[in-house]
Amino acid sequence: MAARPLLPEPPWHYSGEMLTVEYRTDPERVSELLPEGAALMEDDPGAVALIWADWQSAGDDLSEVLDPVRSQYKECFAVIRCRWEGETWSRCPFIWVDKDFAMVRGYHQGYPKKLGEIWMTRPITVGKAGPRLEPGGRFGATVSAAGRLVARATWTLDAPADSPGFVNAHPMLHNRYWPAIESDGSASMDELVTMRGYDGEVADVWSAEAEIEIRETPSEELYVLEPLEVIGGYYHRVAASWKEGTTLRNEGD
Amino acid sequence: MAARPLLPEPPWHYSGEMLTVEYRTDPERVSELLPEGAALMEDDPGAVALIWADWQSAGDDLSEVLDPVRSQYKECFAVIRCRWEGETWSRCPFIWVDKDFAMVRGYHQGYPKKLGEIWMTRPITVGKAGPRLEPGGRFGATVSAAGRLVARATWTLDAPADSPGFVNAHPMLHNRYWPAIESDGSASMDELVTMRGYDGEVADVWSAEAEIEIRETPSEELYVLEPLEVIGGYYHRVAASWKEGTTLRNEGD
């Protein structure tokens, strides 16, 4: 019964746009957020992507599209990379969304979602109140939680690009964890899982100059991934579908 | 001092998209919402447009664009037409927005704005979770206030069109009114004004089959403009700038 009424059965389809900043933090901070057995990357071990996304999503009958309060949501999430079992993985240690269905979907997939207030500039094709997808186009984004600013970034488009970064490009390596209701330190569910979408589509990829600021707040820990140096920024449109993942190991075994 | 810090000085620039349903109501209901001296149109006197809009707006330095929490807002508004002084005018008797700066800007311009929760489907260019701007593309929109649904509509795109309707195409005829603080029935401001944007741009206009439902709620009166027959529906992108209006008459004189 739990959270199922909030979501139809998978597959779920997503169409949206993303603003990404990739930057370097102290690799030690990345290391502390990896699952047991995973290791830092050899190349650029402190690379982080902070990504804002504005989505429409729907179940397989696409009915939510016609009731957009149940389809649209925005999110901001951090992605780090690691090596595990000879492969390269992406991992999301921090994420905020602004709808309940997205929050529950995150728990299903291993994203540690919280609610936040997320805003991101949209490109325009008429008038002046926004950027065009052209060199010099300027975007901004913020994420707040519990009434405090957690992060903000700005982008100035540079040129069309081949890909929107290298950090969020791998299968996700996530934990799914719920403690036992006995509050005795044991877990009712403690899994290392991976998941990846299908039918991915990417369009209108642009590289950008980017600036980023992250703040410590009483409730949010994103600041542990302090930006030391910006690698680059990106705008792109993106779509994917998601049906299933794979349990890599059951931590309780 | 009043509400000025919420907004920079005009001009204000707007870029956005609109979903419109035009329908017929009882002309008597339109008549009751007209300013003194104005008359019903001879052609289609009961025509109403209910319009959902998703905007970015900014002052002349465009700084809000980079802090989208202060630039983006959504609104839903009804438009009726009338004849006054030999001219045809549009008039907005009901409107909901989801940001304070838009609410105050409305009071400045004579829009009787309230806060609401507004959602509208966005067209996509990648993936499945939304409609394309092509025949058969389906959109939905809702507006709620005080936790109740006020109106919802759906659109199925038909074909590119020349214009997005005929009801919201005229200079606005609005009242600006604040009672005196003495609560003695007198007014401190009681004006009939008109305003119109400049540098208007319209793109991607599509006609659509549309359905609409309006509900009575304890706080909202949109139901007085009950839909009796749908005229048509539209999607379009739109931009405009706004600097000033004209006081047509001072009602207190």
Add this chain to the structure above:
Amino acid sequence: MAARPLLPEPPWHYSGEMLTVEYRTDPERVSELLPEGAALMEDDPGAVALIWADWQSAGDDLSEVLDPVRSQYKECFAVIRCRWEGETWSRCPFIWVDKDFAMVRGYHQGYPKKLGEIWMTRPITVGKAGPRLEPGGRFGATVSAAGRLVARATWTLDAPADSPGFVNAHPMLHNRYWPAIESDGSASMDELVTMRGYDGEVADVWSAEAEIEIRETPSEELYVLEPLEVIGGYYHRVAASWKEGTTLRNEGD
């Protein structure tokens, strides 16, 4: 990692006030919401409590009390009763809250929480803008989700009472369920659990005449528990602490 940063470790402490309507629905509707093996009550099998609550909650160091955005939340939830293993249980099939930490705490405890917009009148001791805790004091409450009204109720206080109803008075019988990420119909967690608070305190209990209205909406199912007859209404203040529950059976075994 999942949702833990949203909440400190138990115990959690709660202080708040409740407005309750108890009513009868078709017992068949109650039956359909019971876990396997549970049976309807013999006395008043269709009894339902719909409860609005306004809480402050905190972890054991009570630090959230000083940052009330992380302590205060409102909720509305339905409670039904059943017999299982020779005992009487309460069970919550539908619940809405307005904060993320409350939502996640619900998943931990087996409450199928969604986000909603919840409002309830508060008693006052000065002035006119509210009811006193005295005969004739009138209260109202609403719960909305996805921009639609789900339920509303009103109460007129009658007299001090011994207890705030009989439906929500038993240990909770809840399911905790998450499907496997493989989307193959299997579950990663599928438990029947029970939980109960400690250090409970009740004060200012009043009985009331009550009215209730429940609506069907595209996303909410509370209407399946259609009110056929009101049993009674209550106002009371309540506090409790919660540390742990008990797994009654692992459904996967």
Add this chain to the structure above:
Amino acid sequence: MAARPLLPEPPWHYSGEMLTVEYRTDPERVSELLPEGAALMEDDPGAVALIWADWQSAGDDLSEVLDPVRSQYKECFAVIRCRWEGETWSRCPFIWVDKDFAMVRGYHQGYPKKLGEIWMTRPITVGKAGPRLEPGGRFGATVSAAGRLVARATWTLDAPADSPGFVNAHPMLHNRYWPAIESDGSASMDELVTMRGYDGEVADVWSAEAEIEIRETPSEELYVLEPLEVIGGYYHRVAASWKEGTTLRNEGD
């Protein structure tokens, strides 16, 4: 027509509770926020009150009390004092509320209201998740706007007190101002008004040790009233009714 449907005709009745911090800022900053012709107080010219309030309000038939989404709101506002025409006045230069009807009521009364996210601890009488109205009871409050923290404060109750401070105790001296729609620098309404409630009631007044922090944000100017020294803090319950004010001078004359 303007904003009237959001509010019934006065009188309006209010019942609520307040948390107040009184502190000293640079008197020059107070001076810059006074209307023309007004002067700083001779005693304690830099005194400021920052007040959080949690209200129920209603029109004369009290109908909103039963639909609390239209009755309840929270606000945070700054109050300064001045001398004008031989009298002492209070004046509110900055204020945030969380409902549209409160925002419009503010424009009517001369309060320069914006929307904000406001939270304040409530006293409890059962359990642990909050303070009692007793020595040592601890409260917190925050106000945020545009996703940024604007101010936060904490209070530790000391002892029952005779009055909740001296800054917000005088008739209000407010400007009501709307520029002409011509955007030519002229005003359509430019009044200096005063207003005061009636049937005021105060209860449960406590003095407190208080701490306060104010931040600069891109959209909010409260920081100009920088706290240099805390004078004191207060909790109290308060009620009042409001029907009318008086126009002191018409600035356009």
